[in-house]
Amino acid sequence: MSRSDPIQTFDAVYAALFNDVYAYFCLCFGEQAAQDLSQEIFLRVWQAIDRAREPENWRAWVFRCAVNLKNDFLRRRYAENHAQETVEPPPPPSVADGDSRIAVAKALAALPEEERELLIFKNAGLSSQEIGETLHISASAVRTRLQKAKQDFKQRLEAEGITNA
Amino acid sequence: MLDTEKALRDAISAYYPSTAVRAAVKRRILPHSSGIQLVSVHQNSAAIMRKIFRRCDKLMRNIA
Numbered sequence: 001m002s003r004s005d006p007i008q009t010f011d012a013v014y015a016a017l018f019n020d021v022y023a024y025f026c027l028c029f030g031e032q033a034a035q036d037l038s039q040e041i042f043l044r045v046w047q048a049i050d051r052a053r054e055p056e057n058w059r060a061w062v063f064r065c066a067v068n069l070k071n072d073f074l075r076r077r078y079a080e081n082h083a084q085e086t087v088e089p090p091p092p093p094s095v096a097d098g099d100s101r102i103a104v105a106k107a108l109a110a111l112p113e114e115e116r117e118l119l120i121f122k123n124a125g126l127s128s129q130e131i132g133e134t135l136h137i138s139a140s141a142v143r144t145r146l147q148k149a150k151q152d153f154k155q156r157l158e159a160e161g162i163t164n165a
Numbered sequence: 166m167l168d169t170e171k172a173l174r175d176a177i178s179a180y181y182p183s184t185a186v187r188a189a190v191k192r193r194i195l196p197h198s199s200g201i202q203l204v205s206v207h208q209n210s211a212a213i214m215r216k217i218f219r220r221c222d223k224l225m226r227n228i229a
Binding site for chain 2: 007010014018019020022023026027034035038039042043046101102104105107108119120123150153154157158162163
């Protein structure tokens with residue numbers, strides 16, 4: 001990524017990471033909040049580029065921001081509503097290309113929040129070390145929990161009747 | 166044979182935004198940029214600068 005062209009740098013980061021950041025927030029809070037929160041993340045990306053404070057690793061930086069923003073959002077909502085501080089069950093995906101894709105999405109949505117988060121980060125290309133730094137746990141703990149998350153996901157897929165994907 | 170990695174990719178991509186949403190969010194972000202672009206030229210810089218300032222001068226006169 002070129003440091004000399006801010007728009008080009010922004011485009012590259014946006015193209016590489018927007019979908020995964022949006023999916024992360026969408027699974028946490030639904031589509032409307034996902035738009036607002038993703039926008040906030042990429043506004044921070046733009047500001048970092050504009051102020052020449054580009055991190056060495058955009059992927060890790062962006063997801064660290066996403067986790068912090070998610071926690072802030074939960075705290076704000078808790079303070080406003082005095083509701084229990086939990087992540088809402090995500091809405092069903094709005095896809096129209098086959099039952100199997102909806103079924104795998106439901107299997108993912110049904111996982112505990114922590115497992116879902118780990119799987120999303122892993123799928124987005126973060127290493128165990130980077131995930132650990134983002135969630136403030138060790139890389140070995142990440143690997144152990146990821147293993148369990150994958151196992152649980154597989155079991156839920158089988159429960160949904162998906163035997164080949 | 167169940168490919169968990171592929172199933173995971175499919176599951177997450179089901180939550181990806183539409184092209185319209187991607188474009189709309191980007192449009193909302195980029196107006197926050199200053200709009201100033203740095204241009205470097207290899208030759209004729211004096212002529213280019215004269216042309217830019219002539220245009221600026223004309224605009225300012227029109228405003229005045």
